[in-house]
Amino acid sequence: MDAPSQKQITQMLVDWGNGDQAALEKLTPLVYSELHRLARRYMGRERPGHTLQTSALVNEAYIRLIDWKNIHWQNRAHFFAVSAQLMRRILVDFARSRNYAKRGGAARKVSLEEATVISREKGAELVALDDALDSLARLDDRQSRVVELRFFGGLELEEIAEVMKISVGTVRRDWSLARAWLHRELSRARESE
């Protein structure tokens, strides 16, 4: 991506973080198309059995999007929070909009590569997770933010600790509990169908 767009995106992100809802509208399609491009490259490289370097994927997403040099150090925490939220919103919306694509089985001649099947299931899981995360936020806001930063933002535990200004141990514990709770909620949702 060329430098000027990067600047624009960064500015829009900042604006959105400061409460400008209109910035989100402009931001979303740009970010989305970047993610799209990224995903294409990674899927192209994938060999059977080769697992994706996921943190690298997310990092690259941010590196390419954001004009790092111009993000001030003290804004970094806020910035990461905002970009994680953005990622969450875009991916969840995307997952929701893909849900129509579910089919009962044999009828269509779409080629179902395994990765695609798994992705589709993950799409549904993502949507359910998003809902569950909202519920979690009502019980413990910090835990939901940890999950958001890690799962959507791709940050490592140490980075999260730094950004949220808590100890790594706290982050670890929050993550463990939140994860257990979320997993349980999602399992229960599945079972009650």
Add this chain to the structure above:
Amino acid sequence: MKRGPSASHARFTRARALLDHHRAVTNGMTPERYRQTGDIYLAALELDADRRAAFLDTACAGDDALREEVESLLASDQEAGDFISTSALDAMAGELAKDDKITASGTTFRHYLILSLLGTGGMAEVYLAEDVRLKRKVALKLLPAAFTQDVDSVRRFEQEARTVSALNHPNIVTIYDIGRFDNRQYIATELIAGQTLRDHMALGLTLQQVLDIAIQVSSALTAAHTAGVVHRDIKPENIMLRPDGYVKVLDFGLAKLADNELRRDGEDRLAAKRFSTAAGIVLGTTGYMSPEQARGERVDARTDIFSLGVLLYEMIAGRGPFAAPTMADTIAAILAREPTPLRQLAPTVPAALERIVSKALTKLREGRYQSAMELLVDLKNLNLELELVSKMKRGGQLDVQSDFDPTTKRFTTTLDTDGFTSLLADPSSASTAFKQMLEPVGGAVPLDSGFYVARPTDEKFRAAITRQDSIVLVKGARQVGKTSLLARGLEQARRSGAQVVLTDLQNISADSLESLDKLCITFADCFADQLDLEVAPSDVWKPNRGPVTNFEQYLRREVLINVTLPIVWALDEVDRLFTCAFGSEIFGLFRSWHNKRALDPAGPWRRLTLAIAYATEAHLFITDLNQSPFNVGTRLLLEDFTFEQVDELNHLYRSPLKDKPEVARYFRLVSGHPYLVRRGLYEMVTNGLDLSALEAQADHDEGPFGDHLRRMLFSLSQDQDLCDVVRGLLRGKPGPTPESFYRLRSAGLVLGDSARDARLRCQLYATYFERHLL
């Protein structure tokens, strides 16, 4: 609460509604309790399995619920495996890569420049885009490729969408363009400022707003159903509210397209696939589904009525009539459960409204309103009543007011001092709203009136405007619907990007007609005002040039050359020019423009279309056709109603004519004269007359047709020759001259293919003229 290992990594089949989730989650769980649970969980995690049990005994201290919570969390932690161990982006990368969306703003899609994403529904993305050809912003909807592979369903969908849009109904969103590009189906519609009904419902609605919205939606449905299109997916997300108060219904027919794709058996059923767990997400929201849709039966207009009933209920009560925790429960409720009476949820709801909603929500289709029109009438009725009440409250009157003749069909209102309790008479009798809807006989029928009987001329008129014919003449008897036709045609013209200037000659002041100069300036001013021109006529009017020349120059220089869009100049009530001294000059001018255009097809006059509406009767005054524009250009004659149309109108007016023989008798009395037919029916309905009673008064000067008859007589008596011809006809004497026959026929007084079989147009005229001429 479930314990123990869950089925390992069972597949998800659908996403759960947020509401369900929150309800389940927050059942009994508070932040404090959660923290308590969490602390114990974390501590237990540090311990070996054998020491855990003992620890939990102490920590939970008899609180079984707490222990269960902790244990289930511990179990969940064990089984979580790689749950959210990779990032969300990783999870979605596969799907992302396969996605065929265009989302980057700045991309072009056919001739649309994508500006931003407005939103994603369950089925499509909607973008804010600009049509680069017409330079206007549109809402561009792109349908998922998955739904648009079946060529037949797409074609049918396109057809329906065009049909609905062609109605030009103010409450139906206009479709500008529909088609396929890059293997994606797209729809470009008008951009609507405002928000969905769903958003507004979140803010809360007053009773007046609820009624207003319901009326506009019913109006849209009435029009669409008449055109044979059922919406199938009426819900708050498909209804938008503009800041100026207009309600717009979106997405007619889209649900059908989606269902077509899911269908495998080729029948018109919303198959159970629509909400099978295998198929996944329900298309559309379950809550608004009608029983027949839930069962997979055929849908019809009454299906939309049910969904509208659900909508009404929800707007009033704050929640849906069939709201339930799961989809299956919702469907069960739709099929078998009666909703909680509205009164219990909204005590101030008027009884009439509760009855209306109830009727719309009747599970058996035969018990519902059979048409959106009936629902619309009831809603309008109620609306009027509420206005009456609030007026009376403001005016301090609280007693009963009745302004109808004491006949068998009297309408009674009883008002409580507390406000809105009222008793509506049996809906089958004439109600206020119904009468109000009849009111515009003699004036233009409102665009959304259910009483506008569409005739083939509408299409021809629109076609002529679209073709940019030089002159379009709309001729019809007085009070026949020309103005309505004109209005509709002009709407169409506007929507297709033309500039429209409307001059109503009835509204021109008398002194404008005093001199040709004043008249021309008045015309030029119309253009200046309505097109917002910078140069005013008075700026460039030269006294030494003739007024007609001034006008023509003004038109050519300021309008036709500067403005690149096509211009339609509509003139209504042009007959007024016949009796004015300068009529022939003006008509000559129009004629010359027509000629200029023929000589120079690429010239500026190409862009001007004249739409002239005038009354048939005016032909009594036209003696020299060659001077007028009335024998050139595209001529549209507003035809009389056919017998079938009169029959239909009778039905719409709730059958004051009791049977077909009576309709035939009525047809003999007034023929298919559009004004007389309506006037008579209106008279019968409002005064409770039967046909015999009407016949008795029909030819009286003070009778219902008095104005019309007197005017005809007056026009006729201006020409003694024509009077003689009519006398001759009444006495049974043989044929008028071809010329007088032609004039009388053009004026709508006589019928016949030639002078030989000339006869008076209807019994009414015969009786009346007999009395006054013989």
